[in-house]
Amino acid sequence: MSENKTTKAVGDSATAVKDRPLLEVEGLTKHFPIYGGFPFKRQVGAVQAVEGVTLDVFPGESLGLVGESGCGKSTTGRMLTRLLEPTGGTIKYEGRDITHANRRELAPIRSEIQMIFQDPYASLNPRQTVGKIISGPMEINDINPPGGREARVRELLETVGLNPEHYNRFPHEFSGGQRQRIGVARALALEPKLIIADEPVSALDVSIQAQVVNLLQELQRERGIAFVFIAHDLSIVRHFSQRVAVMYLGKLVEIADRDTLYSGPRHPYTHALLSAVPETDIDVQKRERIRLVGDVPSPIMPPSGCRFRTRCWKAQDKCATEEPPLVQLSGNKAGHLTACHFPEDPTIDVGARKEDVVMDPALRSLEKDAKKS
Amino acid sequence: MTSPVQTEDTSVPGGNGPDALTKDGAQETKTQEGLSPGQLMWRRFRRDRTGIISACVVIFFFAIALLAPLISKVYGKDPYTLYGQNSLDLLNEFNMPAGSFGGASGSYWFGIEPNLGRDVFTQLLYGMRTSIFTALGATVLIVVVGVLIGLVGGYFGGTIDYWLGRFTDLMLGFPSQLFMIASMPVITAAFVAPDENTPTWLRAGAIIAVVGGLGWMGIARLMRAATLTMREREFVEAAKISGASPWRIIRKELLPNLWSPILVQATLQLPNTVLNVAFLSFVGVGFVEPTPDWGRMFANGADYIQLDPWYMLYPGVAMVIFVVAFNLLGDSVRDAFDPKSGR
Ligand SMILES: Nc1ncnc2c1ncn2[C@@H]1O[C@H](COP(=O)(O)OP(=O)(O)OP(=O)(O)O)[C@@H](O)[C@H]1O
Ligand SMILES: [Mg+2]
Numbered sequence: 108m109s110e111n112k113t114t115k116a117v118g119d120s121a122t123a124v125k126d127r128p129l130l131e132v133e134g135l136t137k138h139f140p141i142y143g144g145f146p147f148k149r150q151v152g153a154v155q156a157v158e159g160v161t162l163d164v165f166p167g168e169s170l171g172l173v174g175e176s177g178c179g180k181s182t183t184g185r186m187l188t189r190l191l192e193p194t195g196g197t198i199k200y201e202g203r204d205i206t207h208a209n210r211r212e213l214a215p216i217r218s219e220i221q222m223i224f225q226d227p228y229a230s231l232n233p234r235q236t237v238g239k240i241i242s243g244p245m246e247i248n249d250i251n252p253p254g255g256r257e258a259r260v261r262e263l264l265e266t267v268g269l270n271p272e273h274y275n276r277f278p279h280e281f282s283g284g285q286r287q288r289i290g291v292a293r294a295l296a297l298e299p300k301l302i303i304a305d306e307p308v309s310a311l312d313v314s315i316q317a318q319v320v321n322l323l324q325e326l327q328r329e330r331g332i333a334f335v336f337i338a339h340d341l342s343i344v345r346h347f348s349q350r351v352a353v354m355y356l357g358k359l360v361e362i363a364d365r366d367t368l369y370s371g372p373r374h375p376y377t378h379a380l381l382s383a384v385p386e387t388d389i390d391v392q393k394r395e396r397i398r399l400v401g402d403v404p405s406p407i408m409p410p411s412g413c414r415f416r417t418r419c420w421k422a423q424d425k426c427a428t429e430e431p432p433l434v435q436l437s438g439n440k441a442g443h444l445t446a447c448h449f450p451e452d453p454t455i456d457v458g459a460r461k462e463d464v465v466m467d468p469a470l471r472s473l474e475k476d477a478k479k480s
Numbered sequence: 481m482t483s484p485v486q487t488e489d490t491s492v493p494g495g496n497g498p499d500a501l502t503k504d505g506a507q508e509t510k511t512q513e514g515l516s517p518g519q520l521m522w523r524r525f526r527r528d529r530t531g532i533i534s535a536c537v538v539i540f541f542f543a544i545a546l547l548a549p550l551i552s553k554v555y556g557k558d559p560y561t562l563y564g565q566n567s568l569d570l571l572n573e574f575n576m577p578a579g580s581f582g583g584a585s586g587s588y589w590f591g592i593e594p595n596l597g598r599d600v601f602t603q604l605l606y607g608m609r610t611s612i613f614t615a616l617g618a619t620v621l622i623v624v625v626g627v628l629i630g631l632v633g634g635y636f637g638g639t640i641d642y643w644l645g646r647f648t649d650l651m652l653g654f655p656s657q658l659f660m661i662a663s664m665p666v667i668t669a670a671f672v673a674p675d676e677n678t679p680t681w682l683r684a685g686a687i688i689a690v691v692g693g694l695g696w697m698g699i700a701r702l703m704r705a706a707t708l709t710m711r712e713r714e715f716v717e718a719a720k721i722s723g724a725s726p727w728r729i730i731r732k733e734l735l736p737n738l739w740s741p742i743l744v745q746a747t748l749q750l751p752n753t754v755l756n757v758a759f760l761s762f763v764g765v766g767f768v769e770p771t772p773d774w775g776r777m778f779a780n781g782a783d784y785i786q787l788d789p790w791y792m793l794y795p796g797v798a799m800v801i802f803v804v805a806f807n808l809l810g811d812s813v814r815d816a817f818d819p820k821s822g823r
Contacts, residue, residue, distance in 0.1 A: 222717070230713075232736070234517055240715075277517065
């Protein structure tokens with residue numbers, strides 16, 4: 108099974124990929140209880156934020172985790188860093204089960220898994236100087252680098268492209284992009300093996316996004332740090348990740364290496380996401396458009412069977428009754444797993460289908476009107 | 481010093497620093513480099529004239545309280561000697577101050593106390609000293625207990641928060657002034673045999689305990705709410721990920737961010753506590769003779785209000801100035817810390 112569900116990181120990364128995964132996640136589930144009722148509060152339901160996510164992260168690779176807002180990406184990331192207690196499933200780090208490890212048990216590996224946050228304004232303590240912020244993790248873990256912590260902090264500031272003289276400044280004196288760099292420096296302070304980056308650039312100006320992504324990419328290549336790169340936007344992940352996992356409403360629907368996923372998505376949802384990515388290369392063939400209609404269903408009452416079926420143009424009865432397993436479909440490369448009963452053809456060329464897929468009847472009639480006039 | 485220079489030195493050779501060149505709000509607000517939030521607050525405070533004046537008044541009161549022994553030495557009197565009994569021309573046949581304005585004169589600035597004939601000026605000096613220091617002690621207790629309970633409840637949440645919350649509600653439900661009056665004798669009786677005199681330090685301790693023990697709930701609730709919003713912030717999560725202990729997070733991450741509400745609450749709390757301490761003495765369960773006390777001066781003054789209203793005047797005016805100045809100071813501190821709130 109495990110050969111079946113993972114793939115080696117491929118692509119242009121110079122990092123050596125070992126066979127044993129750094130992080131093994133199996134059936135990871137998170138339900139947030141909902142309390143209600145009168146006069147006594149009791150649990151009346153649960154937000155099924157993450158449901159049975161299974162994936163591996165290999166040393167030095169970058170795994171992209173994409174999906175629409177609210178599909179449980181952050182929740183997954185927070186469980187991986189053990190900020191949230193998983194409801195079910197297991198997380199193994201270097202073979203050790205850390206699913207329910209407490210703070211003391213986690214101490215030895217705390218320095219190896221770090222996180223970069225989305226909001227550069229909330230992720231730095233406004234009352235601490237940059238030096239204090241970055242040296243904090245070293246202090247907590249009692250790490251004394253040769254030359255002292257201050258020298259190390261200055262070195263880190265330089266690594267992330269900031270002036271080492273900013274050591275004594277406060278966060279409010281920096282711009283968003285600079286703050287995010289400080290956050291990166293803090294994550295690097297413990298020389299981690301794995302960094303969970305939860306939408307690290309989505310709060311930044313577009314012009315700065317690329318710079319921060321480049322910085323992360325440099326770090327990943329030079330230091331061999333594995334990344335779980337969370338984003339809701341496939342174009343940034345394409346730039347950064349060797350493997351991409353697609354989530355929908357708490358579930359993993361497709362996972363594959365980058366080129367396979369971008370050139371031949373099998374899950375309709377992946378396909379739809381891809382068709383929403385704006386074309387950056389002019390010479391790329393025009394892709395068909397797929398517009399998803401409606402909102403993501405509530406994770407409190409997710410649809411039965413395949414969770415995507417309510418918005419899927421291929422949905423049939425089977426999709427409502429039977430949940431599609433995440434497996435390697437025939438014709439797929441090893442490590443390309445898809446959870447779909449009626450997968451797409453592995454192509455995104457226009458030639459494969461004559462018409463655009465437009466889901467909304469209203470939209471369709473609008474388009475007809477537009478053509479007529 | 482100016483922004484353009486700073487933006488230049490932020491782009492580091494070798495780094496991909498051009499984002500340092502794109503400006504945003506952070507660049508505009510800074511005036512000088514390296515200003516901590518505390519320094520910024522101080523700058524705002526310095527521009528607030530009401531705040532500065534009331535701070536001066538408050539400091540003046542504290543200086544008087546602190547320097548009472550020195551002042552009375554220079555002035556040449558003490559609050560215990562019965563001057564009116566020793567020299568016969570100070571009190572008239574009804575034991576009221578003989579002179580006008582409550583017997584005020586060059587040697588007895590604020591006049592003479594009716595009946596016993598003590599010096600009002602030194603009595604007020606020492607009375608304020610007793611009251612302010614007791615109130616200071618009680619305020620420290622209130623703030624420490626309130627902050628601790630609020631922080632712990634807010635940070636840990638869950639069952640701990642639930643029970644701390646119910647406890648706070650319970651304490652709030654007490655009619656606190658009645659309870660203070662009722663519990664003072666009980667506390668002193670617990671430590672002192674009936675036939676002994678209660679030492680003054682024990683009285684002070686009991687007052688601090690009662691006023692403090694019944695006054696922390698407001699701050700606890702405020703702190704809890706502030707902590708709740710703070711603990712969701714990502715820098716707290718970052719500290720957790722690095723393996724920080726809850727105690728370290730509370731101390732190093734949360735508390736520094738809560739100093740402003742704590743300071744504001746403490747400044748607003750102190751005048752209240754002074755009033756509460758005075759109230760206890762006024763109703764006769766606080767400090768007793770011969771310890772000079774602000775609150776008891778009101779109690780005594782109330783006895784003579786018909787015959788010698790001057791005796792009440794000085795402690796009264798002093799109290800009003802003190803409380804008003806302190807409240808204004810509290811408002812200014814709040815404005816300085818949080819320029820967005822208020823007017
Ligand atoms: N603490 C919580 N209590 C209850 N529900 C929660 C909590 N945190 C998240 N959720 C719910 O879990 C679901 C997944 O949230 P999550 O933050 O993981 O989404 P996301 O994929 O990161 O979205 P975004 O792209 O907007 O960041 C959402 O429906 C959200 O409402
Ligand atoms: Mg998120």
